[in-house]
Amino acid sequence: MRYATNVRVDAPPAAVWAVLADVGGWPQWTPTVTAVETGGAGLAVGTTVTVSQPGRRPTPYTVDTLEPGRRFRWSRTAGGVRQWADHVVRPLPGSDSCEVDLTFAMEGPVGGMLGRLGAATIRRMVDTEASSPKARAERSAG
Incomplete structure (x- = not known):
């Protein structure tokens, strides 16, 4: 099973990356995440x-790919x-906007x-996780 979505974000790619890569801050802007533990470390392979x-046991994930400013x-x-x-944060050519691909x-x-x-639950959660950083980054950029 694989599900992918993307959302256009009218904010600079660097601002969107800052929101997305701050995984410890996710509970502040997406209702699909209630807590994130990073052990004090930033994103690194x-x-x-x-x-x-919500409704799930805490799940540990290991970062296996990192392209700072673009993808993890x-x-x-x-x-x-x-x-x-x-x-993934993808800059849109000729604009100060980008797309987020999840x-x-x-x-x-x-x-x-x-x-x-x-x-159905996976699609709903991934869609929410794509639209949530959009709202946060556009508010910050506006």
């Missing part, structure tokens, strides 16, 4: 970030399920089945 979401991805593997989430996937022997069962 190998950093473990534990995300708490984190992932985890447990119980036959590999989950990953990719977060992708969430569940893979593996159990991941596909769990992904299909939770597909």
Whole structure:
């Protein structure tokens, strides 16, 4: 199961990246995250970030890809399920705006089945997580 969405943000890419990459601040601007534990570290490959979401147990993800100012991805593997989430800020040529691309996937022997069962919730959460930094970055830029 894989779901991707993107949202145009009328704010500079650097401002959008600042919002998105401050994962400890996510509970302040998205209702899909209630707490984030980073162990005091910023985003770096190998950093473990534990995300708490409404109705779910805290989930640790390890940052496996980081392109500062542009992209980070984190992932985890447990119980036959590999989950990953990719977060990308793409500048739009000829403007001071950008797009945010978010992708969430569940893979593996159990991941596909769990992904299909939770597909509606996953889509709703990923869509909310794409529109929430848009609102915050546009307010800050405006």
